[in-house]
Amino acid sequence: MVALSILDLARVADNTSPRMALDNARSLAGLAELCGYHRFWVAEHHNMPGIASAATSLLIAHIAAGTQTIRVGAGGIMLPNHAPLIVAEQFGTLAQLFPGRIDLGLGRAPGTDQATVRALRRTAMSAEHFPQDVLELQAYFSKEAADFSVQAVPAAGTEVPIWILGSSTYGASLAAEFGLPYAFASHFAPDQLMTALQVYRNRFRPSEHCSRPYVMVGVNIIAADTSAHAQYLSTTAKMSFTDLLRGVTRFSKPPIEDMDAYWNEAEEMRVRQMLACSVVGDREQVRVGIDALVEQTGADELMVVSDIYDFQERQRSIQLIAESMGMAPAFV
CATH class of the missing domain: 3.20.20.30 (Luciferase-like domain)
Structure with missing residues (x-):
């Protein structure tokens, strides 16, 4: 697993x-x-x-x-x-x-x-x-x-232990040359994910630090007890990325019902592109989404980002993600 x-x-x-x-x-x-x-x-x-x-x-x-x-x-x-x-x-x-x-x-x-x-x-x-x-x-x-x-x-x-992080082929090439584990920041810049992983694996040179390629993939995962509530919670991250495009740094905002009232069409397109590597849903949808991402990337490890406004909701998301993968017993 x-x-x-x-x-x-x-x-x-x-x-x-x-x-x-x-x-x-x-x-x-x-x-x-x-x-x-x-x-x-x-x-x-x-x-x-x-x-x-x-x-x-x-x-x-x-x-x-x-x-x-x-x-x-x-x-x-x-x-x-x-x-x-x-x-x-x-x-x-x-x-x-x-x-x-x-x-x-x-x-x-x-x-x-x-x-x-x-x-x-x-x-x-x-x-x-x-x-x-x-x-x-x-x-x-x-x-x-x-x-x-x-x-x-x-x-x-x-x-x-040192890791090389990146969102392009530059970091992938360097990690491969130095024989270090590689983490790709697909939670905000997924465009070159598959290309970078191919470069890393093809060029990897074993070292005393890492005997084989080891890949970590960043992914936004927001889990809730229902799919609808998870989608609602995800609007906090969407607003944060929209603000980033506008050059505005603000505190994290509570979720909203209507994102169309917050972003314009161009912003929506760009934010959805930045958040393309995301899994949002209930426990079962999260499991399916994680399995699909691992199959696509061959990742050895996933680095989960769960940007949720309310801390109790964020805790619940982390718990549900673990439960979806059989890592933890169900508890409230």
Whole structure:
């Protein structure tokens, strides 16, 4: 059975505070652990009031401290925003505190707008050094790093697992060349999904880190007790993506009955394209949708995004998704 994991953005709604969003992420990870999910990741985004996971490594520590067994990590850290040494120090520390449970997914994009890119002190050349930065970061986690003249204390020997994240063939090629697991961001950019997976598998070179290609596919899944209610809940994500197209960053909004009153035809077409890799429905519809996606992609693991306004509804969705795959007993 395909492994299921969760990507959470610590969403701040118009009726919650950032602190509540951070604590909700921790509580959701606890539920995910109980339900049998494999990983719980959070992502680096900046200058977005509706997303509280900007200080990603700190949130990972908060979540890991509130759980026992589930793997916790970044999906991902936008590496060109940071010196590899700093990332290694942060994740080496996490690995020392929570041994065997920390993952590090790496992205090449800034995760924000251009004004914030400048505030992060990025330059036009930052992303071009991504392959070298990945190798440097790997080296800091190795056992040999204990003999380096510059060490990322206490990272040496922690061997934190590194993933390459992407939404194009660039990340797929790099992950294949370095022999690393690959996660495709089809939950918001599904256009090149199948092409990227083909590139990754065809070019993969086994390494000490990964002996065979390992693919994780991001997918929006919203489950509810009825199909109609799941469709209703999905309007929160549709509004968020519509706002993104408009260049507006807002708090998460409650679901609405009529999306046609919110978006125009061009926005609807674009949002539906961005959300094409989605499964919305009741328990049985979710199972069928997951099976179809796994058959299509051959994914080893699915990274579930369940963007739902009400936290109790989001918990219920995570529970129903697990139940649909036989991962957890039915409970309320």
